[in-house]
Amino acid sequence: MKNRDELSILIEDYISKLPFPAQPRGLYEPIEYTLEGGGKRLRPLILLMTQSIFNPTMEHELNAAAAVEVFHNFTLLHDDIMDNAKIRRGKDTVHVKWGNSTSILSGDAMVIYAYSLLSRVDSRYLSKVLEIFSKMAIEVCEGQQYDMDFESTQNVSLEEYLEMIRLKTSVLIAGSAQIGATLGGATAQEGDIVYRYALELGLAFQIQDDYLDAFGSRELLGKSIGGDILEGKKTFLSIIATLEADAKLREEFITLLHSDALAPEAKIEQVKEIYNTLNVADIAKKRIEKHLNAALEILNELDLATEKIEPLKQLVSSLLDRNN
Amino acid sequence: MKNRDELSILIEDYISKLPFPAQPRGLYEPIEYTLEGGGKRLRPLILLMTQSIFNPTMEHELNAAAAVEVFHNFTLLHDDIMDNAKIRRGKDTVHVKWGNSTSILSGDAMVIYAYSLLSRVDSRYLSKVLEIFSKMAIEVCEGQQYDMDFESTQNVSLEEYLEMIRLKTSVLIAGSAQIGATLGGATAQEGDIVYRYALELGLAFQIQDDYLDAFGSRELLGKSIGGDILEGKKTFLSIIATLEADAKLREEFITLLHSDALAPEAKIEQVKEIYNTLNVADIAKKRIEKHLNAALEILNELDLATEKIEPLKQLVSSLLDRNN
Secondary structure, eight states, X not given: OOOHHHHHHHHHHHHHTOOOOSSOHHHHHHHHHHHTTOOOOHHHHHHHHHHHHHOTTSOOOHHHHHHHHHHHHHHHHXXXXXXXXXXXXXXXXXXXXXXXXXXXXXHHHXXXXXXXXHTTSOHHHHHHHHHHHHHHHXXXXXXXXXXXXXXXXXXXXXXXXXXXXXXXXXXXXXXXXXXXXXXXXXXXXXXXXXXXHHXXXXXXXXXXXXXXXXXXXXXXXXXXXXXXXXXXXXXXXXXXXXXXXXXXXXXHHHHHHTOOSSOHHHHHHHHHHHHHHTTHHHHHHHHHHHHHHHHHHHHTTSOSOHHHHHHHHHHHHHHHHHHO | OOXXXXXXXXXXHHHHTOOOOSSSHXXXXXXXXXXXXXXXXXXXXXXXXXXXXXOTTSOOOHHHHHHHHHXXXXXXXXXXXHTTOOEETTEEOHHHHHOHHHHHHHHHHHHHHHHHHHTTXXXXXXXXXXXXXXXXXXXXXXXXXXXXXXXXXXXXXXXXXXXXXXXXXXXXXHHHHHHHHHHTTOOHHHHHHHHHHHHXXXXXXXXXXXXXXXXXXXXXXXXXXXXXXXXXXXXXXXXXXXXXXXXXXXXXXXXXXXXXXXXXXXXXXXXXHHHHXXXXXXXXXXXXXXXXXXXXXXXXXXXXXXXXXXXXXXXXXXXXXXXX
């Protein structure tokens, strides 16, 4: 069974060689630009891992792995238009570089391309895999809609926020795991277990993203800190802050978060001061650990040898490491 | 075998009852708004027709029929953002009513929804149907890219223009016909014949759209005349005009077409005067008839009883009627 690094190399190689047509250049150049942008390739990785757990000798379904990565990159491309994001992975976003129309259209082509890749899986599993994929894909859209709705919603509860990130982030990771299991010949029950495992992993992952935006290191992340704060975005941290603060501090915090009057550095510093006063970082860390532990718990439901499950446990640890 | 009107009722009924989730409203309301907007439903109609030609007793694959219609409506939704179109089928476009972000996201959800509907076809045909669908879907994106590229291209040849409308408009009609044939159990060769038939039909259809924009009746079309002229768009008519005109008139025509200085009515009138001088309408009509005749010719390649092919012939006639 290939280890994580070997699988990552397979994925990068496969994605870098995807045979996009030469013309029209205006359509395919932004797609290649987006896909060569790197990223963690978490979704294809988890797909190949779950596939090999259930069938170590089967050839890796790199088309399916690429499909979930292409789909993920499509969501980034369109989200960046909607969020008016300028920088992604240290590079200009597609709509900044080529304009909105190109960005919309290239994103559309990526969804279709993802389905086209996915359609090449073993025909025995095609129908099931499509069902999982379409369900998660539509849920990702629903999550993005809730995220946009939240921009103009005063009170977002923690429950609503967690449901939004479940849809927007977690289901794609969970669906990737379930697709991998399905392609490896897992039973429906086993597919469900890895789905629930990856759902918890995805929740931890997103809350960690929120945490790192405020408390991470610019050097390690390769992007500036405090972006969410400057945009006044609802995140796990900001929602915890409104829950933990007394009425006076809550008022102050909300005004501050939506203020454009301060210099960026000052705004970030003042928001983080409130986070520190309210112990928000600790609450976030505990929540991340809670979801990661839940992920490990769920893995125990699998009736498989310990060493088989090991790669999925290591994924959990690597997220924990990122946290500390 | 059901006639055209009966099939249309089936389609409308199925589409109006598609069970979209209640929430998030912001995502699904624009989709319902778009789909209830009517339109000719040409793509699902041709799909059901070709299906019944090859298998009159089989239950209609309304899911597949709805899939091509939902996909078509998705392209309208995203194209309207890119073209900054304000009105579609007499109603505000989605991006005018709800904004660009909603329009992008609801469109995305429609692509996924279309695949989800399509995935429910008989599993024997699933792989083939997906292949046809993804190929045509990506070609539609390519066509839209060429259409956008043409905006900033001085000289577009007739050949390039026809290739653009083949991709942007015809392949979706042709693919719908081929999917229907496939679902009806047609051979690959028969599927290819109806594909080529519908491709010609689609070319005629698009050139006719170009023709009607300048020479149609506002009452019959339900939209204002001259939109393409006001936008200075490249159409079959404008390309023929540049080919037929001498150097002096060509210069005058191009300047006029890109001018914003005139009142809308005056610009339309002056462009149409040049079209009349150059006999552009007749050339367009002849070209439409050429493609419709080619469509009829291709139908003769089918080794089927005349009455079976009749509905497809009638589709051709109904387009000819619209022309005269």
